[in-house]
Amino acid sequence: MLSKKKISFIVSLQKKKAREEHRLFTIEGDKLVREFLSAGQKVKILVAKPEFLNSLLPSHRQEIEEIIPCSYEELKRISSLKTPHNALAVVEMPEMKADSEDTAKGLAVALDFIQDPGNLGTIIRAAAWFGIRTIYCSENCVDVFNPKVIQASMGAILHVKVIYTDLHVLFRNALRDKIKIYGATLDGSSVYSLEPENRGIIFFGNESRGISPDLATYITDRITIPSMDGSAAGIDSLNVGMAASVILSEFTRRSL
Numbered sequence: 001m002l003s004k005k006k007i008s009f010i011v012s013l014q015k016k017k018a019r020e021e022h023r024l025f026t027i028e029g030d031k032l033v034r035e036f037l038s039a040g041q042k043v044k045i046l047v048a049k050p051e052f053l054n055s056l057l058p059s060h061r062q063e064i065e066e067i068i069p070c071s072y073e074e075l076k077r078i079s080s081l082k083t084p085h086n087a088l089a090v091v092e093m094p095e096m097k098a099d100s101e102d103t104a105k106g107l108a109v110a111l112d113f114i115q116d117p118g119n120l121g122t123i124i125r126a127a128a129w130f131g132i133r134t135i136y137c138s139e140n141c142v143d144v145f146n147p148k149v150i151q152a153s154m155g156a157i158l159h160v161k162v163i164y165t166d167l168h169v170l171f172r173n174a175l176r177d178k179i180k181i182y183g184a185t186l187d188g189s190s191v192y193s194l195e196p197e198n199r200g201i202i203f204f205g206n207e208s209r210g211i212s213p214d215l216a217t218y219i220t221d222r223i224t225i226p227s228m229d230g231s232a233a234g235i236d237s238l239n240v241g242m243a244a245s246v247i248l249s250e251f252t253r254r255s256l
Helices: 004-012 016-022 030-038 050-054 072-078 117-129 147-153 167-176 240-255
Strands: 024-028 043-048 064-069 087-092 107-111 134-137 161-164 181-190 200-204 221-224
Touching: 004 043, 004 072, 016 024, 024 030, 024 147, 030 043, 030 087, 043 050, 043 072, 050 064, 107 117, 107 167, 107 240, 117 134, 117 147, 117 240, 167 181, 167 200, 181 240, 200 240
Parallel strands: 043 064, 107 134, 107 200, 134 161, 181 200, 181 221
Antiparallel strands: 024 087, 043 087
């Protein structure tokens, strides 16, 4: 049974301040919890309905510090979802540190002031699918451990490093090392006519304002998604999550 103290603690992790203080975040859903356990991620607390607990493998149980059986009504009290799943887990935040090799070899993504959790989750999911393992976020981007980001990423957070950093420093170092910065803009060349290198940083801006003018100065190649009627307004009508999926697909297709 869930105590009031435990309920209060788990609910508090919906706030960024509490997540950072305890270095913990929550994940929800049968599939997501199983993916974390299968990946060997340490689970501090698992709150789940008995039928879910009974289906766990012994090897998965070994990764869990505390197991709390509960009812659907109890799950509703701690869930961030309107309709809770059968399981919710509290897990440790992974260490996501920058590595000079992340940009020296292969493709990386940079994000400026992304505010919508669903967009960030979608971009993480797309990056994982297309084999891009590093995303750099400006400090004013939404928190990657926000429950809505985790939900939208559908477990892709296990395969992608999301690093919050000063993009000015990142881009200056990239240009010094002759690494191209591809900026998604309205006035760019069609991504379908691009001949990208097999390394570089693909840069996306804020949902409504696009890339900040002071960061746009670092862009070496401006790119856009032309609409099917031949105009270059496609990237304006697509949300940033959709636009990123299209552009990452084209980059990885061509680099192959």
